[in-house]
Structure formats: structure tokens, C-alpha cells
Amino acid sequence: MWPFRKKKPEPVRSDVVADRRPLLPRNSGNGKMLARNFNASLEDRLNGGWTSTSQTPDNLIFHNLKILRARAREQRYNNDYARKFIGMVKTNVIGAEGVVLQSKVVDDKGQPDTLVRGAIESAWKEWQKQCDFKGRLHWIDFQNVLMSTIAGDGEVLIRKHRGGKFAYRLELIDPELLDVAYVGEYKGNRIIHAIEIDDSGRPVAYHLQQPGKTSQTYLNYYNQKHYTRVPADQIIHAYLTDFVDQKRGIPWISTGLQRLKMLGAYEDAALVAARIGASQMGFFKSQTGDQYEGDEETDDGFEMEAEPGMFRNIGGLEFQQFDPKYPTGEFGNFMKQCLRGISSGLGVDYNTFANDMSDVNYSSARVGMLETREVWISLQGWLIRNVIRLIFDEWLELQYDLGTITIPRRNKPPMPINRGIDYYRQSVFQGRRWKWVDPAKELTAHEKAVALRITTRSQIIREQGGDPDEVFAEIAEEEKRLEAMGILTPAQTNEPEPPPQEQDDDNPQDSGGTA
Known part of the structure; x- marks a missing residue:
């Protein structure tokens, strides 16, 4: 084992000591911050109500x-x-x-x-x-x-x-x-x-x-x-x-x-506010200083009924409009x-x-x-x-x-x-899974993706929430049944299906939601 020998301490230099001090925020004589800090960690009047204790x-x-x-x-x-x-x-x-x-x-x-x-x-x-x-x-x-x-x-x-x-x-x-x-x-x-x-x-x-x-x-x-x-x-x-x-x-x-x-x-x-504005349209104000006593008195004060199209006479005939707007x-x-x-x-x-x-x-x-x-x-x-x-x-x-x-x-x-x-x-x-926002465009995109072999029909079926095995089995059963009944599909007659109609992306439409 190598012997441990205590090293002599290096001479202390004022410039080196200053450089090695941690850069902690400190205040100058006039209270200004000498070092930069995160704004969110400053404890100033703007952040006075913000917690500084982690739990x-x-x-x-x-x-x-x-x-x-x-x-x-x-x-x-x-x-x-x-x-x-x-x-x-x-x-x-x-x-x-x-x-x-x-x-x-x-x-x-x-x-x-x-x-x-x-x-x-x-x-x-x-x-x-x-x-x-x-x-x-x-x-x-x-x-x-x-x-x-x-x-x-x-x-x-x-x-x-x-x-x-x-x-x-x-x-x-x-x-x-x-x-x-x-x-x-x-x-x-x-x-x-x-x-x-x-x-x-x-x-x-x-x-x-x-x-x-x-x-x-x-x-x-x-x-x-x-x-x-x-x-x-x-x-x-x-x-x-x-x-x-x-x-x-x-x-x-x-x-x-x-x-x-x-x-x-x-x-x-x-x-x-909207109901009051629609119900009570104005008052007749008293010029003699008479006080309106309301329809009935409760512990909280006077109550007054408000009905649509009503003008309330509260003494005198000077009109005072009331409209909460x-x-x-x-x-x-x-x-x-x-x-x-x-x-x-x-x-x-x-x-x-x-x-x-x-x-x-x-x-x-x-x-x-x-x-x-x-x-x-x-x-x-x-x-x-x-x-x-x-x-x-x-x-x-x-x-x-x-x-x-x-x-x-x-x-x-x-x-x-x-x-x-x-x-x-x-x-x-x-x-x-969810239905497509625009079925025609989504189907066209999936058709191209399958042709480019960057996805599979099974993956598309799973994205729609189906089981590929069940879908393929159902397709095979349906094809046999149609063939037995003498019904030809477009694929069997080589008749292309009509192309999907393109739609302008910028036209607003009711596209529904996910819920």
C-alpha cells in the first residue's frame, strides 16, 4: 500500500480566492442584486405571495x-x-x-x-x-x-x-x-x-x-x-x-x-343581470324624497317583484331608467x-x-x-x-x-x-377507436400507405377498434355467400369503384367531436 503523505497547503492568493467563491446572489449597499438569478426564484414584491417551500x-x-x-x-x-x-x-x-x-x-x-x-x-x-x-x-x-x-x-x-x-x-x-x-x-x-x-x-x-x-x-x-x-x-x-x-x-x-x-x-x-334587464325596465323616482317601502319587508330589507315589461312607481312621476346592459x-x-x-x-x-x-x-x-x-x-x-x-x-x-x-x-x-x-x-x-374525420381522405391515405407497404390492413383494422382475424374471416364468409347467390362484387367484375370526391380543407364543416 502506498503511504499517504500530507500535501503542503498552497499559498492563498486574493485573486484566486475571489474566483473560487460560489456565485451566490448577494446585495450591494443600496439593495440591488449583484448576481443574476431565475426570475421565478426571486423573492420580491411581485412574487411575494408565491410559495418558496417545497413539500x-x-x-x-x-x-x-x-x-x-x-x-x-x-x-x-x-x-x-x-x-x-x-x-x-x-x-x-x-x-x-x-x-x-x-x-x-x-x-x-x-x-x-x-x-x-x-x-x-x-x-x-x-x-x-x-x-x-x-x-x-x-x-x-x-x-x-x-x-x-x-x-x-x-x-x-x-x-x-x-x-x-x-x-x-x-x-x-x-x-x-x-x-x-x-x-x-x-x-x-x-x-x-x-x-x-x-x-x-x-x-x-x-x-x-x-x-x-x-x-x-x-x-x-x-x-x-x-x-x-x-x-x-x-x-x-x-x-x-x-x-x-x-x-x-x-x-x-x-x-x-x-x-x-x-x-x-x-x-x-x-x-x-340579463334577467333583471329583461324584467325591470325602469322606475318613477320621487322628487319629494319619499322612500319606497317595497312590496314586503324581510329581515334583510325590502323586496320588490320584477316582471317583464313593468315600470315601477316609487313615488312621484320622474322617470329613472335602469338598464344593467x-x-x-x-x-x-x-x-x-x-x-x-x-x-x-x-x-x-x-x-x-x-x-x-x-x-x-x-x-x-x-x-x-x-x-x-x-x-x-x-x-x-x-x-x-x-x-x-x-x-x-x-x-x-x-x-x-x-x-x-x-x-x-x-x-x-x-x-x-x-x-x-x-x-x-x-x-x-x-x-x-373512432371514425375518421373525413372518411374519403382517410381511406385514400390508407390505400396509398398499403400500396407503399408502410402499413398493413391489419393495422388499419386495429386502428378502427376491430380484430383483423374476425374481419378477414367475415370477409371470406361473405365472399363465399355472395358467390353462392350469384352476386358479383366490383372486384370480381373488374369495375372500378367511383373515386372519392375531394373536399376543400378550408371550408368549415360540422366535423363532430371525439366524445
Whole structure:
């Protein structure tokens, strides 16, 4: 080992020391900043009300989640735009058919195992009718409530139960039952926001508030502090993660909540002003100083009825015009600007969110809708990865063990699937897709893309939410049927179909929305 020898200190020079000093902001004698800084970090009179203290996600959620969720729910009850957003989430992420299973099992030769695919998909569809633990929801309705809860409340809890023909049922649990203020310990594990975690930060159990046995205590059990410990392997806790080590979900409309509330109040005030302006047109003012006593007296003062076309005599005959002259021309532009900001925070296109197609043409509609559709597709992918795929894998393993999925055989009883479980896992989940903005142009573009071999017919079918195998099988069956009936298609007669008509991109049209 080399011996360590202490070096002699270098001589200190005033110019070198000055260069090595950290460049920290400091004030001169007259208070002016000598070093540049980020404008957003300056603590001056313009930034006086801006926080300069950073908080952990757990701390922010602990102090704010309950209020945010209460206000988000209130807006969902009373605000049309908040309700519209929740509807857009359900319509575009789930859709009419929900997220659909497409089994992709292939045999040892790489060919589709159609019998196994059909057996798995049939059993999955049968389970969907009885998936809800309480027996109220079909699987599609279950998905809709799931997504509306995640979007509105920021998170959802799904508890897994044994029961029914397939011994697998699901229960949706209100996230309010996971008390965000419950912090403590349980057998050496920490409890943060009612979630019990181990030393590595993994959830071990969830401590849920439970309803009382009587009707009165059942209705008020949100304020009770009686908890039931549920192991983590029985719970799926689904929420979008925005911060490192985030343990609870935040309502998606949190950034726009204040603006939604103020905008609703602004609309109400404008509506009242417009009604007053249309109802009460003027007064007759007293010249002798007599005071009008009103129609009736209340604790807050005098009340006066206002009816359309009325002139009120309040003493004397001098006319005093009253006209609030509101709302005026800036009302619509102001509403539009506010809704644009809210839609940006929600990640949706303004035209669909605000139901405003006044300035839409093909190009602008396509740009806005395509970007928003990417948001919906991303949310579908998140839902499939974090919820539906987990449910399907557990369900499939359980059915494999119970032998409830059977393969039909000719002249023999059906046979339960008996290969390794990994053989049957091959599958994809297809979310809803949308119709084209301009079908003629989209079809022409797809036709050229297929001719250039930069895409496939299967990919185009998947983009429309279909299953290529089912579409091709249906086409083959249809062709055989038409041939048997003596009906020739344009492809068989070599007659070209009429070319699609081109449309001017700049002509405004009602292109619809994504919702």
C-alpha cells in the first residue's frame, strides 16, 4: 500500500480566492442584486405571495386531498363542463363495447389456435355478466364507473372476492373509505394515508373505514374511525402517478377547479343581470324624497317583484331608467378563453369540451382531435396495464385451476385446457377507436400507405377498434355467400369503384367531436 503523505497547503492568493467563491446572489449597499438569478426564484414584491417551500407528495396529499375531492365532487354535481369532461372520459376510454379481449393463442406451428381462442373469449364474456360482487354491474358498466371514479376522485379501489360460477368477483370501493388522514403504525409497518407499507415502501394492507350496522350509522360512516385491515393482494389501487413516491391519486380536474367554480358563478351573475334587464325596465323616482317601502319587508330589507315589461312607481312621476346592459359582447370571448385554459389542463380539445364548433374546419378539427385521441389511447393503455391485464391474468389462472374453460371436441365431451398456463396468456386488449374525420381522405391515405407497404390492413383494422382475424374471416364468409347467390362484387367484375370526391380543407364543416 502506498503511504499517504500530507500535501503542503498552497499559498492563498486574493485573486484566486475571489474566483473560487460560489456565485451566490448577494446585495450591494443600496439593495440591488449583484448576481443574476431565475426570475421565478426571486423573492420580491411581485412574487411575494408565491410559495418558496417545497413539500413532499405525501404532505401535499395529506393536507389537500380531502378538500380537493369534496370540491371536485361538488363540481361534478353542479357544473356542466365538469360533467362533460367525465362523460368524455367514459365515452372515449371505455366506449359502448368497453375494452375488449382478443385472445392471440398460437399453436406450436405458429398458427392461430382458433378453438382455444374462442373458448377463452366465450368464458370471459360469460364472466362479464356476473363480474360485480354486488350483482349490479355488467363488466362494461363496471369499467365506466371505474373510469369516472378515477377521473373525478383521482383513484379507485377494487376488492377481489371469491364467488359465483367462476369464483372471481370484483367490488368497487369508494376511495373516501381510505382515510387520507389516517397515519400510524401496525406491527412495525408504517401506515400512511391508511395504506400500510413495509420498509421497502410496498403496500402490505389497506385499512378501510367500515359502515355501521344500523341505517343511521351506515349513512354517516364516512366520519367514523373504525378500520378494517384488508391484505394488499385483495386490493387493486388504481391511480395516475404524477410524483415520485406518490401513494394516493389526485382528481384530474384539480388544476381547473377554481376556474370552473368562478366561471360558473360568472355565468350565474350574467344570467341574473340579463334577467333583471329583461324584467325591470325602469322606475318613477320621487322628487319629494319619499322612500319606497317595497312590496314586503324581510329581515334583510325590502323586496320588490320584477316582471317583464313593468315600470315601477316609487313615488312621484320622474322617470329613472335602469338598464344593467349585461352581458355584452365580451361575455362570449371571456367564456371561450377560460374554457380553453381549462381544456388545456384536462388534456382535451377545446371544441369538443366546450361544444363549440363555430370556428372549426377539417384541418383544425383533425389536429385537435388527433391530439386528444392520443390522450385517450394513452389512458386506455394505462387502464389495460394497471387494471384489466391484472384482473384477466388472475382470472385466467383461477379458471385454469378450476377447469371452467373447456375446448369443444367432435363426438366427445368438452376438454378443459391442459397445457401450461403461459400458452393461454397470449392476448391483447382493444380499446374503442373512432371514425375518421373525413372518411374519403382517410381511406385514400390508407390505400396509398398499403400500396407503399408502410402499413398493413391489419393495422388499419386495429386502428378502427376491430380484430383483423374476425374481419378477414367475415370477409371470406361473405365472399363465399355472395358467390353462392350469384352476386358479383366490383372486384370480381373488374369495375372500378367511383373515386372519392375531394373536399376543400378550408371550408368549415360540422366535423363532430371525439366524445
